Amino acid sequence: MMWDQHLVEITRFSKPIAQVAVGRSGHVVIMLVDHDVLSVELVPGARPHRLIGGGQLSPVISADGLTLVAPGNGLQLTIVELASAMRWTLPQMFAATQTLSVSPSSRRVVQGAYGALMVWTLPTTATDFTAWLEEQSNAVKHGDDVLAWPWQVRRP
Secondary structure (H helix, E strand, O other): OOOOOOOOOOOOOOOOEEEEEEOOOOEEEEEEOOOOEEEEEOOOOOOOEEEEOOOOOOOEEOOOOOEEEEEOHHHOEEEEEOOOOEEEEOOOOOOEEEEEEEOOOOOEEEEEEOOEEEEEEOOOOOOOHHHHHHHHOOOEEEOOOEEEOHHHOOOO
16 A cells, blocks of 8 residues: 555644544544644634633543543533534532543543542433423424524514
């Protein structure tokens, strides 16, 4: 096998790269040395999109590239679903330590506590997203990819 010597620059960063992970289709997830996490489309001249701002501790990306878990202030966890870039924060329910891991399925997050390990089980959506959403909350699906509350949607 012979390699082509043609290289294409995708983008540049002002800080060194600490880690590169597979992201959603056509994207990679870049973690910089200050733990800033960005998503970059694999096309020349792409603009990086920030997923999580830099922090004191390193975020963890699941092996399947679907989920990013980032410890924030007080080690409270922020979860980012990489396919949609949607994020939410888990409630801080115990005194956490810096131990953090994500299962290969992206469903479970293990977080250290003093003298224990705590396991968070993250929810998944069913194949019928609209029915699942109605069962879980009073939010509604409006249009193709817009999530709204009932008072935000005009009724005909």
